[in-house]
Amino acid sequence: MYPLKRNRRLRSNEAIRSLVRETIITPNDFLVPLFIVEGKGVKEEIASMPNYFRYSLDLLENEVKELWNLGLKSVLLFVKVPDNLKDNKGTEALNPNGLMQRAIKTVKNICPDMLVMTDVAMDPYSSYGHDGVVKNGLILNDETVDILTDMSLSHAEAGANFVAPSDMMDGRILSIREAFEANGFYNTGIMSYSAKYASAFYGPFRDALDSAPVDMENVPKDKQSYQMDPANRFEAIRETEMDIDEGADMVMVKPGLCYLDIVREIKNTVDVPVAVYQVSGEYAMLKAAAEKGWLNHDAVMMEQITAIKRAGADVIASYFAKDVVKLLNK
Ligand code: PBG
Numbered sequence: 001m002y003p004l005k006r007n008r009r010l011r012s013n014e015a016i017r018s019l020v021r022e023t024i025i026t027p028n029d030f031l032v033p034l035f036i037v038e039g040k041g042v043k044e045e046i047a048s049m050p051n052y053f054r055y056s057l058d059l060l061e062n063e064v065k066e067l068w069n070l071g072l073k074s075v076l077l078f079v080k081v082p083d084n085l086k087d088n089k090g091t092e093a094l095n096p097n098g099l100m101q102r103a104i105k106t107v108k109n110i111c112p113d114m115l116v117m118t119d120v121a122m123d124p125y126s127s128y129g130h131d132g133v134v135k136n137g138l139i140l141n142d143e144t145v146d147i148l149t150d151m152s153l154s155h156a157e158a159g160a161n162f163v164a165p166s167d168m169m170d171g172r173i174l175s176i177r178e179a180f181e182a183n184g185f186y187n188t189g190i191m192s193y194s195a196k197y198a199s200a201f202y203g204p205f206r207d208a209l210d211s212a213p214v215d216m217e218n219v220p221k222d223k224q225s226y227q228m229d230p231a232n233r234f235e236a237i238r239e240t241e242m243d244i245d246e247g248a249d250m251v252m253v254k255p256g257l258c259y260l261d262i263v264r265e266i267k268n269t270v271d272v273p274v275a276v277y278q279v280s281g282e283y284a285m286l287k288a289a290a291e292k293g294w295l296n297h298d299a300v301m302m303e304q305i306t307a308i309k310r311a312g313a314d315v316i317a318s319y320f321a322k323d324v325v326k327l328l329n330k
Contacts (some may be wrong), residue, residue: 010058014269025328027071030321031117031275035208036103037080049280050287054080070325074115075100076164076317077103081124083155088133090125093151101158102144117162117191118155120148120176123199129213131167131226132199135295137218138298139226145172151185152176153183154189162189162249168196177247178287189240195236195262198227201255201281208280209237224225236262237269244272250315255279257304260311269311275315276308298327 010020037044038178042056056301057061079099085092092098100118107116111254121131132144141296144167156189165172173192180188206212213221228235240251251270254277264308267274286304290297301320308316318324 007329008287015085018069023308025305025324027321027325027328028073028135029305029309029313030072030324031074031076031315031317032067032072033078033317033319034060034063034075035078035080036099037081038099040239041239046204046208047114048207048284049319050261050284052283052289054137056207057106060103060106060328064107064111064114066320068111068114069324069330072325073113074117074262075107076117078109078119080102081126083127083210086125086127088127089146090122090146090151093122094154095145096154096157097219098154098273100308101154104155104158104160105305109174115161116159117164118150118160120155120163120165121204122147122151123167123211126211127214128216128218128219129211129279131223132169134213134219137220139220141169141171144169148172149175149179152183153179155158156180156183156185159194159229162191164191164193164252164253166196168193168228171246173246173248189249190247191250191252192243193254193277194243194248195241195259196227197230197259198222198224199230199255199258199279201258201279204280204284226299230258233262233265237265240266244270248272248276252277255282255315256308256313256318257282260307262306263311263313265292273314274312275317276311276313276322278304278308278316278318280319298323300329 010016030240037054040058043059043237045259046052068234106115106118123129132139151219155163243251250273252275253259256276263276263303286300290293
């Protein structure tokens with residue numbers, strides 16, 4: 001007898017396909033990265049990230065309102081720091097009136113229910129473009145953890161709901177959690193970039209913040225001594241489990257598409273929410289191919305976002321968030 005099972009029955013029209021679809025994308029899936037600069041009336045397009053912008057605080061207000069009205073309820077803040085405020089210790093990161101601290105207050109002011117997460121890392125503040133203190137060609141771990149802890153406290157004091165340490169120093173989650181408890185920030189969460197790879201896909205982001213490692217003697221040329229080797233899988237599990245033990249509320253895999261095997265492995269191993277960061281280079285690749293007419297932008301975007309969620313992402317940080325939600329609303 002010819003097959004009793006014909007799998008195509010479940011694909012025969014949109015009604016049945018939508019009935020049995022396993023992965024549904026909604027605005028609730030997204031965390032929206034935002035780039036912030038000093039100034040007034042500034043909305044600058046990032047050269048390597050078409051249709052993505054840096055905003056000054058006044059224009060950030062409109063953007064945040066628009067996101068909220070689209071149902072996007074979580075943002076992840078990054079600041080571009082003027083060169084003259086950068087040093088090897090990230091001193092400006094602790095300024096209670098610094099750009100990040102003002103940005104947190106601006107978002108909370110305009111939209112009190114918006115979930116505000118902040119990037120905690122030294123690189124935008126570092127004169128060397130590194131996520132840690134540089135000494136004799138090395139990145140110092142424990143000195144950096146102290147700075148990251150103070151930076152986290154400063155963000156919590158300004159009103160951040162979550163801090164998101166993206167540096168990959170050892171022991172920073174425990175240090176930040178202990179400092180939060182000791183200072184009464186019991187409800188301030190930590191989303192750890194727990195499996196963050198030393199990826200070439202971060203290039204456009206470093207353009208956006210002017211934060212790439214500088215080319216100088218005795219300064220490491222890349223971040224391979226702290227971010228993970230793309231060749232490794234078991235290490236990702238170890239890193240993630242350690243961050244959870246140290247007190248991370250959520251963990252993250254970054255970048256997204258090239259690392260979906262890691263996402264699934266971690267999703268099957270841990271019981272906290274797993275975030276995935278679809279990074280700047282992934283965004284840039286699709287924008288460029290679509291500009292050339294080589295790929296259908298919206299179709300490929302939806303396929304990629306669906307793949308990330310299907311792999312196990314509970315939360316997706318993506319520069320496509322607004323594009324996706326606008327498409328869903330069409
Ligand atoms: C800072 C940080 C980076 C990204 C997020 N936080 C850059 C880096 O580690 O070099 C990359 C995000 C992206 O590429 O979209 N530590």
